Amino acid sequence: MTWRTAMERALYGETGFYGRGERPAAHFRTSVHASARYAEALAGLLATVDEALGRPPRLHLVDVGAGCGRLLMRILDAVDPELAERVDAVAVELAPRSPSVPERVTWRSVLPDEITGLVIANEWLDNVPLDVVELTPSGPRMVLVDPATGAERAGPVPSDEDLAWVERWWPLRALGDRAEVGHPRCNAWASVLHRLRGGLALAVDYAHGRDARPAHGTLTGYRDGHTVPAVPDGSCDITAHVALDACLDAGATAGATGSTLTTQRRALRALGLTGARPPLGLASSDPRGYVAALCQAGEEAELIDPSGLGGFGWLAQTAGIELPSALTA
Structure with missing residues (x-):
């Protein structure tokens, strides 16, 4: 089957990695x-967005691919109590709700129809399934994979949509070069921007740019804290x-008014984390304080x-507000 189909089943099928409730942590x-x-740091960004929107009565904080909900809960703990009272916290996640998540957090499997506030997609797009195209002596061909073993072979000619995306964003230059066809990720990110009525959408992920695409791709498996072969049998993540530059273009087309x-x-x-000792x-005047610092x-x-x-990579796009200065520094 194609890699996109294999990934979809291996990650989100009934017996897939996330389909059965595995947690990233x-x-x-x-x-x-x-x-x-x-x-x-993200709590500070939320406060900046709130100020830019004029401190609305209700402010969305949406975590896409929320996992166990830890990021949402930590942000809520970190913001000013008055702001926390106005925040509608939404976890978008296919896995069941974690028992540790408080009732004030809305748990849902799809994005809200409209969002005003801050959307965070932390390592979400890298799990959006995609196809792989390889340049063969016969031209570009889909790569087919055996989900049980990970063995691959050349398949049919890619669709016009796939070929157009590859030509623009991941040109294949030499025999054996592979492209991971990112338009499903572009579409997923555009769906976020379509819903953003005002505020900021932030995608954080492993990324590469058009001038530095890896010739043989980046498909990787993770299990129990280790990298493993990317065999799409449901046993691993x-x-x-992510081609975040392509996603930026898709977000701009979907209505983003500012991008970086x-x-x-x-x-x-820029948000204040320096790592300075x-x-x-x-250590002499306040030993405990020194250890904590x-x-x-x-x-x-x-x-x-x-x-x-x-x-x-951090891709930030806004609707109706200026980009926070920390993200353009």
Whole structure:
């Protein structure tokens, strides 16, 4: 079958990885699990969006691909109590509601029809299934995969839609080059912007740009904290890096009034996370405070490490407000 079909079944089918209720935290480390400082930075972004919208009576905070809901709960804990009272928190997630999620958080499997506020898609788009096209001696061909073993072979000619996307966003230059055809992700992201009546939509993910696409793709499996072969049999999470530049274009077409593409390192540093060690003198005057500050510095350093989480792409697009200055710094 095609990779898109295989991924869909392996991730979201009845016996698929997420279909049976697996949680990301059990299999790989994300910024959400690395430190509460990540949520605190996003809480500051929520406050900025609230101010830009004129402090409306109700403000949406939507987490797409919410997992166990930890990010939403940490953001709510970090914002000013008055703002927290006005926030309608929505978790969009296919897995069942976690028992730890408070009743004030709305749990649903699809996006709200209209959103005014902040939408966060943290490592969501990399799990949107897609097809793979390879340049063969006979021209571009779909890559077919055996879901039980991961074995591949060349298949039919790609659709016109696939070929148009590949030509524009991931040109194939040499025999054996592969493209992960990202228009399903573009469409998924556009569906967020179509619903955004005012505010900010933020996608955070593994990413690459048109001038640096990996020649052989990025399909990867994750299980129990380790990378494993991307076999679409439902036994592991399967991801592929995101062409966020293409998603930006789709969001602009869907109505975004402001757009920027940056890295997590740049964005979080602008939001106040520096990873700087506390002054050594604090160790004598306030040993406990020094240890706490040192732990915080370590967590921030992990979040902004350019070779790790700090290298993630941040795609921010707005509707009806200016882009926050921290995201354009």
